[in-house]
Amino acid sequence: MPEPRPRPRSEELYQRAVQLMPAGVNSPVRAFRAVGGTPVFFTKGEGPYLYDVDGRKYIDFCGSWGPLILGHAHPRVVAAVRETAARGLTFGAPHEGEIALAQAMQAANPHLQKMRFVSSGTEAVMSAVRVARGFTGRDIIIKFDGCYHGHADSLLVNAGSGLVTFGTPSSAGVPADFTKHTIVCDLDDVEGFDRAMREHGGNVAGVLIEPVPANNGLLLQRAEFLQYLRKRCAETGACLIFDEVISGFRVAFGGAAQLYQIAPDLATYGKIIGGGLPVGAYGGRSEILDHVAPLGRVYQAGTLSGNPLGMAAGLATLQILRSENIYERLERLGARLESSMNQLFTKHRANASFVRRGSVFWIYLAPGAPPRRAKDLDADSARRFTPLYHELLNRGFYFGPSAYEVGFLCAAHDESHVDALAEAVDAALANGIGI
Ligand SMILES: Cc1ncc(COP(=O)(O)O)c(C=O)c1O
Numbered sequence: 498m499p500e501p502r503p504r505p506r507s508e509e510l511y512q513r514a515v516q517l518m519p520a521g522v523n524s525p526v527r528a529f530r531a532v533g534g535t536p537v538f539f540t541k542g543e544g545p546y547l548y549d550v551d552g553r554k555y556i557d558f559c560g561s562w563g564p565l566i567l568g569h570a571h572p573r574v575v576a577a578v579r580e581t582a583a584r585g586l587t588f589g590a591p592h593e594g595e596i597a598l599a600q601a602m603q604a605a606n607p608h609l610q611k612m613r614f615v616s617s618g619t620e621a622v623m624s625a626v627r628v629a630r631g632f633t634g635r636d637i638i639i640k641f642d643g644c645y646h647g648h649a650d651s652l653l654v655n656a657g658s659g660l661v662t663f664g665t666p667s668s669a670g671v672p673a674d675f676t677k678h679t680i681v682c683d684l685d686d687v688e689g690f691d692r693a694m695r696e697h698g699g700n701v702a703g704v705l706i707e708p709v710p711a712n713n714g715l716l717l718q719r720a721e722f723l724q725y726l727r728k729r730c731a732e733t734g735a736c737l738i739f740d741e742v743i744s745g746f747r748v749a750f751g752g753a754a755q756l757y758q759i760a761p762d763l764a765t766y767g768k769i770i771g772g773g774l775p776v777g778a779y780g781g782r783s784e785i786l787d788h789v790a791p792l793g794r795v796y797q798a799g800t801l802s803g804n805p806l807g808m809a810a811g812l813a814t815l816q817i818l819r820s821e822n823i824y825e826r827l828e829r830l831g832a833r834l835e836s837s838m839n840q841l842f843t844k845h846r847a848n849a850s851f852v853r854r855g856s857v858f859w860i861y862l863a864p865g866a867p868p869r870r871a872k873d874l875d876a877d878s879a880r881r882f883t884p885l886y887h888e889l890l891n892r893g894f895y896f897g898p899s900a901y902e903v904g905f906l907c908a909a910h911d912e913s914h915v916d917a918l919a920e921a922v923d924a925a926l927a928n929g930i931g932i
Contacts, residue, residue: 499888499930506550507538531879531899532886542569544909547895555895556914560905562897563743564768566827566856567817568909574772577813578806587804594808601815602770602778605751608760612780613789614803618742618767619647621777622705624797625763626651629703629736631795632785636678637697639704639735640664643684643871645712646705646740646765650675684710685722685869694729701735703763708753709744711903713871715852715859720757727759736785742767742777747905748855750818756854769818772810775801823908827856830906830915834858837919845926856906860885860922862931874901885922885931892921 514521520528522536529536537555541548545568547557557569567574581594595614603609615621626638626649638651646652654664654676664679666672680697682690684706694701704726710716730737739761745752746769754761763781770776780786788795817823831853838851838860848864861867862882863875882900889896894917896904906915925931 498884499891501534501887502553502891504535504537504549504551504553508535510538510550511535526897526899526902529898531901532883534887536898537890537895544568544570545907545911545914553893555890555893556910556917557895558904558906558918559895559897559902560907561773562768562902563747563905564771564773566747566769566823566905566907567772567814568907571772571814571817571909573817574810574813577809578774581805581809584805586806587801589800592803592805592808594805594812595803598770598808598812598815601812601819602766602780605746605815605819606754606764606780608754608762608764608782609780610783611786612778613786613797614808615777615779615797615799616775616801616804616807617647617777618740618765619649619777620799621742621765621767621779622646622652622738622740623649625738625765625779625781626703626705627797628779628785628788628795629738629763631793632788633702633734633736635700635702635735637680637701638678639680639682639690639693639697639701641684641706641710642681643713643716643874644705644707644710644740646707647742651679652705654679654681683870683872684716685718687722687725690726690729694733694735698729698733698735701733703736703738704730705738705740707740707743708757708759709748709854709857711743711857711859712901714861714867714874714901715854715857715903716869716871717852717854717867718869723753723757723759727761730762736762736781738762739764741765743857743903745769746815746818747857749824769814770811771807772812772814774807774810776804776807776811817908821908824855826908827906830910830912831856831858833912834906834915834919837916838922841919841923841926844923845932847926847932849931857903858906859903862900881931885925888925888928888930889918889921892924894918894921 653668655667745766767777863878879900
């Protein structure tokens with residue numbers, strides 16, 4: 498296992514942070530528990546780079562877990578935030594920025610006939626689930642093992658022991674009663690899903706899925722599976738809910754809905770639509786959204802919802818994404834990295850796969866084809882990943898600190914950055930690291 502390079506200032510700050518915050522962090526994976534060692538503390542992000550408090554520079558492939566598709570501190574996004582901030586940070590009342598961002602989102606996603614802005618992906622999914630229930634008058638939500646939808650109580654669920662069982666809480670502090678209306682199915686399993694629908698179809702309010710599941714590695718789904726969910730939801734009156742918090746404006750301007758040409762009834766967004774500020778959104782068919790208060794009886798609200806800074810950062814980001822043909826560029830970079838990595842895996846006879854959809858990628862260190870279901874993940878892949886993680890960190894590449902987190906390319910990356918990553922992986926594999 499490579500010795501972590503000394504980062505005395507990060508160490509010192511971490512010792513202070515753990516006195517004040519659980520494990521010193523404000524979101525658990527940041528604590529580095531999955532890979533060991535001390536979290537790196539950063540002072541600056543610029544384009545594709547992060548700079549830590551010990552004066553080291555990293556090529557960033559985490560991108561703050563997805564929002565930074567344009568890289569850090571894009572000048573136009575920063576300018577939009579500055580200009581907006583000078584006119585007031587929040588009004589707690591309607592303003593034109595909300596309309597502008599909603600229109601930009603709708604232009605790419607025609608299924609968003611109406612939408613609401615909130616302040617995080619968690620809030621977006623929690624609200625979409627509530628609306629699905631309010632609209633249908635039904636209770637049950639079907640979700641899929643390995644998909645993450647934020648930390649709302651009813652979605653922190655493990656699969657129960659049987660195939661079509663009610664979920665059990667996956668977090669302390671969530672009463673079993675809160676998850677009893679959540680059913681967990683396997684991804685890529687038409688039969689299992691059918692069984693659940695046969696048993697509960699008449700009471701299923703929503704079928705919730707990450708159409709590009711990117712929270713347990715990258716468990717790419719067959720289009721037919723997603724199409725099947727669409728068909729069964731239409732037949733039973735359940736709402737198909739696409740959680741596009743990662744995939745929205747990432748895998749295409751119109752997200753997974755565009756990529757797979759499937760219109761969900763409801764969709765949730767976060768990350769990119771806030772351009773690096775805390776913004777989420779949920780939306781869908783007007784008929785459904787009209788159940789939200791004060792038009793309807795589904796309550797949802799937020800002091801800072803639609804706040805001007807988030808709207809401005811999101812709008813600037815979407816405008817750049819739309820005008821500069823960034824998806825083609827990201828696809829080219831992604832394909833280049835994929836081809837290099839596959840050559841390296843062959844050269845070093847590594848049991849590994851490079852899984853990719855556009856600018857989202859995942860290195861899976863295990864033999865065989867990459868899985869489509871969470872339960873097929875090889876637990877040893879995480880053991881192999883840890884030394885590779887530290888080797889890459891030592892060489893100046895920053896990734897989310899876990900074997901099951903995906904990497905993100907951004908528009909500020911170029912060929913030199915992906916080639917540098919491939920060279921570093923080449924050197925690591927040559928030393929038996931990651932094999
Ligand atoms: C698919 C998906 N849904 C929801 C969430 C929750 O979003 P947030 O962390 O903004 O609450 C995430 C977070 O990573 C996510 O990846």
